[in-house]
Amino acid sequence: MKRAEYQPVSAWTRLRIGASVALSLVLFLASAGLVTWLAERPGLRVRADLTQSRRNTLDPVLADIVGKLPDQALVEVFFKPMPKHLAAAGTEAQGRMRDLLIVLQNSAPDKVKVVDHSSEDVATAREALSRLRVDGDEFGLIVVHRGKNRARLALFKEIAELDFGSIDPNRYVPARVAVFRGEEALAAALKRVSADTQPKLYFTTGHGERELYAAAASGGGENRDLGALASALVADGFEIERFEGQGAAVPGDCAALAVVDPTQALSESELGEIHAYVERGGRLLITGSHRDPDGPGSTRELAARFGVDIGLGYVAEPIPGPNGLMVGLPACANLFGTGPSALSVRHPVTESLSKFGRTVLSQLARPLSRKSPSSNMVLTELLRSSEDSWVDLPNDSGVHDWRPDKSLEVAGKRSTLASAVQITLADGTASAAETRQGRVIVLGSPEVLTSSAMETNKDFALNAFNWLAAREYRLSVAPRTDLRRVLEVHQGDRLVKLRSVALFLLPGLCLLLGLFTWHRRRR
């Protein structure tokens, strides 16, 4: 029998096998990449939420809004390190929001992209904020944007409410998150940016109104123009236009019309057109004026058509001085409204400001009062002066003494500095669906909206225009219950028992088994 001869593998065969193996590797690599990519396609991806609290499942309201987004929205996170006394609460709020964003992104990666800016890379975060034309926040914020539309969510405002606890060393209670509204805030923000067209705000011009874009300082070195307001509104997703009036109809795409401090009278036809516009369901912001007599065609006459009287004189308050409260100074006309006593908690414009102790600055404000509003008008006082305030009237020569004269002036009584009017307009038919709303905000002072006050009043101004443009989106997303399971480590010897199991029992068992194995192998 002939023995088989050993035949060495030739170089050519090796090359052939090597090439074949390399090709198969490349094909496998490509297949693996393709399968990974396909697995991430929304239609093919399946997610199962294992948690008992369903915390990884989006609320149906939010899921619906995300599903209807026309294209991808970007969520940029700008959280910051917390000060020591807020560390636990801040970490919790940030952590819950980050978890929510992960859920959001994973649920709809084609609709939402989350970019988390590191708190350590301050320069990049600042650059991103400047690119977005959004102001930062002391405790961090989230910016949701799509195209030119933007929404800003501050951590301890829209996202979470804080209970500051007590810093008294004898009864120290750490700050904690009282209410977490991340999902609701995110839903509102996404709803806002989902609109394809930006709402247009028109500012009347041609009657000596405050200038919209003037940057130069005027009048005592302070900016009395509306430049900062216009920038803030544009950053919030509005478009700003001028409206010449002069008998022309208010444009059909007008989300709200603002009449800020005209020094010349509006014509009867202009007043009529603005009135008709609101009667058609339009939105209007009017300010009182301290440069204009209250004659025909004034904003006083316009406000009166909506049940608000812009009274005479200016509201004034005593100001704190080295020896107690002082009067007789022009600074008495600077009114700082803070908290629930000054800001209404029942209206979307001021609710959040009131809760978070924010201040609204009003200078040279005319007092507002009800002037027999019609039955279809609901009037809400948004901003009021303090109990120590009085309405200062000019003397015979037209000069204010900034002292309460109880014989002539109303003193020791709160005055209204800003009002909101909601007008229900039925279309004749009884169908509730056909009921529309006109909205009007009257400000006692135009100074509330000027650039010099915008640092303090920006949120108030934005809330006002957002309410007028019906962008407040009060969505009913149920707040999540935090089902945190906690081991009471400070009670009894629980931590000791846990330590015994984790540190000694399991490794010890392992050691014993190892020794047993070693002993058996020796035998």
Add this chain to the structure above:
Amino acid sequence: MSGLWTILRRELAGLFFSPLAWVLLFAALALNGAMFVLYVGLTDGAVDDSLSNALGTAWPYWAMMAVLPPLLTMKMISEESRAGVLEFLLTAPVSDWAVVAGKLLAATTFMALLWSSALFYGLALAWLGAAPDWPVLLGSYLGAVLVSALFCGIGLVASAGTGTPLLAAFLAFVANIVVLLLPFLAKLAGAAPDNWRGAFSRRVDVIARVQGSFTLGVIDSSHVIFFVVWTLFALFLATRLVESRRWR
């Protein structure tokens, strides 16, 4: 399939009869236990947070993930090749694929045993009156096993590619570090949210995949498929390397 089972049993027996496995298990359990107790203290007893730290959120977990699989797999092929045992194995009536897959399953089983300590921590917490969210814990455990399988696969590739166990362990360790740091390296290379490097970085981010699903209590098919597919790729590569001994 029977070949795979035979190899698995042989490898497991080999692992658990060697002192190295017990030393590794003891050290890993002691470290994991110490870290878990520390997490419980640091989070004021937050049960689910502590368990997710132990199974994917905290860095010691990833450090163990980078170190242990290379130590486990370093000898599996390279030592057998050096000692000549692999030649016998390859002439046995089992396919090369079954040999490598059996070894991979054995190493993954060892890692699964190690991570099962978290289930015991859960039991201990339940005994102390603070039962964890069990489905979430099991989800995190599944994630830990899948990641372990991927890293054991990388370890086997290194072991199949070299004849020296220590070199294999070193290569696998470096490879694991590179895999974990890929998003960081991509960022150094200019990855941004809106460029292809950023998209690549997101796709290969193993840590984000674990922390964005398993540890949160979500089983996401795309992440499960990612780990399974790339473990199979490592298995394929290791099998080809073993196979290449026949014709090199």
